[in-house]
Amino acid sequence: MKKKTRGNRGTNNRSGARRLVFILIAVFLTGFAAGATTLWSAHNRLIDWRASINDVQPLTRKEISALRAHLNPVHLRAVSSVGIIRNSKEIDELIQRGELIHLSDCAYYAVHGIPNGMAYLRPQAERTLAGLGARFSSKLAGEGLPPARLCVTSALRTTAYQNQLQRRNKNAANHSAHEYGMAFDISYQRFPAAGPFWTPSVWKWKLIRLLLPSEPTAAAVAMKAVLGRLLLAVQQQKQALVIHESQQPCFHVTVPAK
Secondary structure, eight states: OOOOOOHHHHHHHOOOOOOOOHHHHHHHHHHHHHHHHHHHHHHHHHHHHHHHHHHHHOHHHHHHHHTTOOOHHHHHHHHGGGOOOOOOHHHHHHHHHOOOEEOOOOSHHHHHEEEOOOOOOOOOHHHHHHHHHHHHHHHHHHHOOOOEEEEEEOOOOOOHHHHHHHOTTSSOOSOOGGGGTTTEEEEEEEEOOOOTTTHHHHHHHHHHHOTTTTTHHHHHHHHHHHHHHHHHHHHHHHHHHEEEEESSSSSEOOOOOO
């Protein structure tokens, strides 16, 4: 058997290096083409979404007034039969009896900024929240808007926590339906993306939000209108009472106790 000469080994090394360069170029070009296709696809989807966003009329003054028709005393009367939750000990007891449901991110809503130990609602209120999220998702799809979830910014508040809020913020109510575990706040500025990342509409919307920060702001105005009208319908059906908050950018929703 003949031994390979240094010249042969050098030729083989150069051939191998060329093949590696060609492979790297091919990979780069494939990735570039895929990236360009992705951006073009997202751009086309953005054009459709922009048209749908512009078609949604903002909430009118009349609609906002209707969302402020039932103020705090009405909300308190609607939940008084279930009793106030005063402290963490009572929270633990209610959890053990299955009378409080822990809130965590799901398909229809995301939890944001709620203090530890306060992300709870009574079962009836949590079912209403989840139902709202499902209906909201369906409404967005019907309007041709990007996929989004509700953002829950407040849920249960013990009496002690409500008192802390009242001392820090003079606009906070002395008593709130939050203390009964029957109320929650939904942001009307923040709408997290909905669905698995690999879903085309989801990753396109997330890519657009990353590259064009102004787009989510425009979309939020339309989504607020969709959510506000949904809440008006729910209020008319006597499934909830709603307050369009002005001090905080949220809808306060109370579920009447049954």
